[in-house]
Amino acid sequence: MAGIDTHEVLNQPTRLADYDLLAAHRPLQDALRFNAPELPLDALTRLGLLAGSARMQDHARLANVHPPQLHTHDRVGRRTDEVEFHPSYHELMRAAIGAGLHGSPWTGSISHVERAAGFMLFTELEPSILCPISMSYAATPALRGNAAIERDIAPLLGTRDYDGALKPWRDKPGLTMGMGMTEKQGGSDVRANTTRAVRVASDAWGERYELTGHKWFFSAPMCDAFLVLAQAPAGLSCFFLPRVLADGSRNTVRIQRLKDKLGNKANASSEVEFHQASAWLVGEEGRGIPQILEMGTMTRLDCALGTSGLMRQALSLALHHASERKAFGKALIEQPLMKNVLADLALESEAATALSIRLARAFDRQQEPHERFMARLLTPVAKFWICKRGSSFAQEAMECLGGNGYVEEGGEGVMARIYREMPLNSIWEGAGNIMALDLLRGLRKGDAVAALRQELGDARGLHAGLDRLADALPDRIESMTTEGEARRLAQDVALAAQAALLVRTAPAAVADAFCASRIGGDWGHAFGTLSPRCDFDAIIDRAMPT
Helix, strand or coil, X not given: CCCCCCCCCCCCCCCCCCCCHHHHCHHHHHHHHHHCCCCCCHHHHHHHHHHCCHHXXXXXXHHHHCCCEXXXXXXXXXXXXXXXXXXXXXXXHHHHHHCCCCCHHHHCCCCHHHHHHHHHHHHHHCCCCHHHHHHHHHHHXXXXXXXXXXXHHHHHHCCCCCCCCCCCHHHCCCCCEEEECCCCCCCCCHHHCCCEEEEEEEEXXXXXEEEEEEEEEEECCCCCEEEEEEEECCEEEEEEEECECCCCCECCEEEEEECCCCCCCCCCEEEEEEEEEEEEEECCCCCHHHHHHHHHHHHHHHHHHHHHHHHHHHHHHHHHHHHHCEECCEEHHHCHHHHHHHHHHHHHHHHHHHHHHHHHHHHHCCCCHHHHHHHHHHHHHHHHHHHHHHHHHHHHHHHHHCHHHHCCXXXXXXXXXXXXXXXXXXXXXXXXXXXXHHHXXXXXXXXXXXXXXXXHHCXXXXXXXXXXXXXXXXXXXXXXXXXXXXHHHHHHHHHHHHHHHHHHHCCHHHHHHHHHHHHCCCCCXXXXXXXXXXXXXXXXXXXCCC
């Protein structure tokens, strides 16, 4: 049969694949040099090559088009409560854990900054499998509330070995952890939780309880164990809940259904019920919120890192498309309006990267008082502002690709996946209002305002507009009379922190354009409204992925 081709396919960009994500990401390289100049980049280079490979991109696509499947019973009617994943999901998990993106910083094998950079690079490949990776990372410091559990479990959260089977913890080379906080009636108001915890015995792990109740969001239900909140006699408390008990039996965690989410398709999120499920107290009874918030702090860092990684991948796809696609006689990237849009996106991406890596540095230096304050203040600031900017960023980057960006199939389908993923980091672990209020709480403790003044003071004299904003912030904080101003304050602290980093780490073209637009107000209400005085070519050249 003769072919049915009617025309030759022309003017379509090639697939952006088989490239080194780290070598292509000059803003990340500069952020690493600034925050961790002694850090060797060999491992991150290997991860950048792996995450940029066509082979791993194929695994990311397959893990999303074949989402997890819930099996509540086996063929003869026995309760199993298992989630089945496509093999590509397990390949991605194996790669992320092999790179140490879960609990490795707590074992001392890598720093928080190195892990943060790796997390961002892997997000460019596939973000949704990083949910259990992030929670495994965040759980380790919270386990310190139970020395026996920490002794047994924490080392296995830091190994580079992945085993996706449900087995007792002693039979596995490595573990993953999830969390269960929210319930139907409460959401972010976890004090409204109704799950009950009844003490039944003491053993090698301390006080054992039985939990009866539910969780409306129970993230990554195939993890080996979870930190959950439940009401004990003394109040809301934190518990360690394994999926498989020491005798090999399944804990009584009943998966009711998997969430049908907008994005994050490769990851399983669930609703569950506990039927006298065995769990062990972590920390003190009645102190569950402070205990589990140690976990929340680290996952909020990952929300900022994840959004920064998604921004970078969306920008890379937009730049690649614009450099290879022609319209009206020349490449899109040569069109003046497209230059403005791409340069504006590049500024946003670089600022997000700079702030996220700066925040990771604070967790590496918790022995320093200033860095403890920065971890406390910049965590809600970065989570609020970077994640809040993500969805509009993804929409604008998608528009650069036109219809090719809106479709799911093919190499360009990655952009649609990014767009669906973007809102998650802003919602998960505390939406915008929660973060803004958390910043207010942090600013009211100790010398937090002085620490913020010191952080911004390191950039004093490098840009007049930044100096004015930095000088005004302490008085605004001191005179603030209503929580209704908290979002504006979080925004301005974020912009000041980003500008203070860029004027010290980025080329003048980038720093000047960022300060003129975000600080000086020479900007519109949409991307692509930078001043024509900006050096678009220099900004775009720095951001190019290849």
